Amino acid sequence: MIYIIDFGGQTAQLIERRIKDAGIPTKFFPPEDALAEIEKQKPAGIILSGGPSSVYDKSAPTIDPKIFDLNIPILGICYGFQITAKLLGGSVVSGKKEYGPAKISITNKESLMAENLLDKSTVWMSHGDEIIKLPKGFEIIGNTENVPFAYVENSKQKIYGALFHPEVEHTEEGQKVLENFIRICELEGEKNEINTDQIIEDIKTIAGGDYVIGAISGGVDSTVAGTLTARAIGDHFIPVYVENGLMRDGTENHVLQIFKKFKIKPIIVHCEEEMLTRLRKIEDPEKKRKIIGNFYIEIFDREVEKLKENKNIKFLLQGTIYSDVIESKGTKHAAKIKSHHNVGGLPKDMKLKLLEPLRHFYKDEVRTIGRSLGLPEEFVEKQVFPGPGYAVRLRGEITRDRLSKIKIADNIVLEELQKAGLLKNIYMSFPIMTGASSVAVKGDGRFFGEVIALRIVESKDVMTATWSRLPYDVLQRISSRIVNEVPEISRVVYDISTKPPATMEWE
Numbered sequence: 001m002i003y004i005i006d007f008g009g010q011t012a013q014l015i016e017r018r019i020k021d022a023g024i025p026t027k028f029f030p031p032e033d034a035l036a037e038i039e040k041q042k043p044a045g046i047i048l049s050g051g052p053s054s055v056y057d058k059s060a061p062t063i064d065p066k067i068f069d070l071n072i073p074i075l076g077i078c079y080g081f082q083i084t085a086k087l088l089g090g091s092v093v094s095g096k097k098e099y100g101p102a103k104i105s106i107t108n109k110e111s112l113m114a115e116n117l118l119d120k121s122t123v124w125m126s127h128g129d130e131i132i133k134l135p136k137g138f139e140i141i142g143n144t145e146n147v148p149f150a151y152v153e154n155s156k157q158k159i160y161g162a163l164f165h166p167e168v169e170h171t172e173e174g175q176k177v178l179e180n181f182i183r184i185c186e187l188e189g190e191k192n193e194i195n196t197d198q199i200i201e202d203i204k205t206i207a208g209g210d211y212v213i214g215a216i217s218g219g220v221d222s223t224v225a226g227t228l229t230a231r232a233i234g235d236h237f238i239p240v241y242v243e244n245g246l247m248r249d250g251t252e253n254h255v256l257q258i259f260k261k262f263k264i265k266p267i268i269v270h271c272e273e274e275m276l277t278r279l280r281k282i283e284d285p286e287k288k289r290k291i292i293g294n295f296y297i298e299i300f301d302r303e304v305e306k307l308k309e310n311k312n313i314k315f316l317l318q319g320t321i322y323s324d325v326i327e328s329k330g331t332k333h334a335a336k337i338k339s340h341h342n343v344g345g346l347p348k349d350m351k352l353k354l355l356e357p358l359r360h361f362y363k364d365e366v367r368t369i370g371r372s373l374g375l376p377e378e379f380v381e382k383q384v385f386p387g388p389g390y391a392v393r394l395r396g397e398i399t400r401d402r403l404s405k406i407k408i409a410d411n412i413v414l415e416e417l418q419k420a421g422l423l424k425n426i427y428m429s430f431p432i433m434t435g436a437s438s439v440a441v442k443g444d445g446r447f448f449g450e451v452i453a454l455r456i457v458e459s460k461d462v463m464t465a466t467w468s469r470l471p472y473d474v475l476q477r478i479s480s481r482i483v484n485e486v487p488e489i490s491r492v493v494y495d496i497s498t499k500p501p502a503t504m505e506w507e
Helices: 012-021 033-040 065-069 079-087 173-186 197-206 219-236 253-259 272-279 285-307 321-326 365-372 400-419 471-483
Strands: 004-005 028-030 047-048 074-077 091-093 100-105 120-127 130-133 139-144 151-154 161-162 209-213 237-243 267-270 313-317 352-355 428-442 446-460 489-494
Touching: 004 012, 004 033, 012 028, 012 173, 012 272, 028 033, 033 065, 047 130, 047 173, 047 489, 065 079, 074 079, 079 091, 079 161, 091 285, 100 365, 197 219, 197 352, 197 365, 209 219, 209 285, 219 237, 219 253, 219 313, 219 365, 237 253, 237 285, 267 285, 272 285, 285 313, 400 428, 400 446, 400 471, 428 489, 446 471
Parallel strands: 004 028, 004 047, 047 074, 074 161, 209 237, 209 313, 237 267, 313 352, 446 489
Antiparallel strands: 091 130, 100 120, 100 139, 139 151, 151 161, 428 446
């Protein structure tokens, strides 16, 4: 077994995922409990995760340095590497920052941690601190252009450090790095498969004989969660689609098609006017998410009230997945990135119990579960759309006029990507009404209008993403159509930010 010490990094749980993918069991512990737990049951290896803190902050989480004397292989990742360096006598300062892709060169091919690695490859960085002096006994395995101590080892004590994140999909050789560490721990495992039947049995057990009302949005997560629940409890599952005016065109029909084969007809709730009224003059993104989350719960409480005479409804199904939980501050030392409306945006005094069968799965795993359920590929690969919908793609106030504009622009983006045969390779594509204005010339006259930004990215598990390198002619067609077909838009800009540092959405 490998113990993972969680310093609150956004990808800490992803380390667990990658280790389990290699067939090795893991346990998670906060740093303050680490030494006692390690001494209680000596693991084969220890991984120290990344985290949002700086090691020189007074409140920065730390570990008892005695763990380095236990003769157990240790891999420190990002913050985990920095705290290792500090505790063992190295120096860490607020220095060269790296966010997103970097090229690493392996300079010590003899290292066991360099086995099977390319001489040069892309790694994913997310650090604001720099190690300027290594502890005694450490040697360099690899470096980037900006950071000389990007990958290091003390081979005698079997202590290793990576300033990059091997657990994320955009680190090309990341799984090999983790597998090298597993070999050093003298562990072997078999690849774990997701047991869909067990998930269905768990839903049956949790629901018992009660009814489950389900929040269905038409997206991959709620579709898979709803299908699992329909398989588990049949007509005791009541899917509800809330048409609040913030969703993509055609979503209502898509939802009806999903449950047709189960002979279940979803309840459709139209509440566009009420939703827009509640969001009137609200500009803060966190407030938007919480208003939407609270409103959803009110709607489901209303539906339960209507049905309660002949149905005992105790549970609310949600398609919450692991990345939603993580970004909403999933663990003690984590930072909150944003309150997902189905996690941090929920009221505390809910009448219904939550049923979240996908809460511990990443997006690519959810798609795998969908395929194992026999869902059509167009449902499984449907492009991601946020729960709060266009509310988080309209910077500033949400008005009927701006909603109309973003829907036109969104349809243009989807149409042009489909025509170019690019849609299948894209994780997410959307326009953002930025709230910024710029000068343009239309009809030989000066025009001052809003700027639309395009966000088109590629990803698998949502924890990292890179912008899509679209052909220029496709970008040109999208831009020309938006400026010409969407009223009062002055120009289009393309967002080429990776995640990290940028998030998927702008809000």
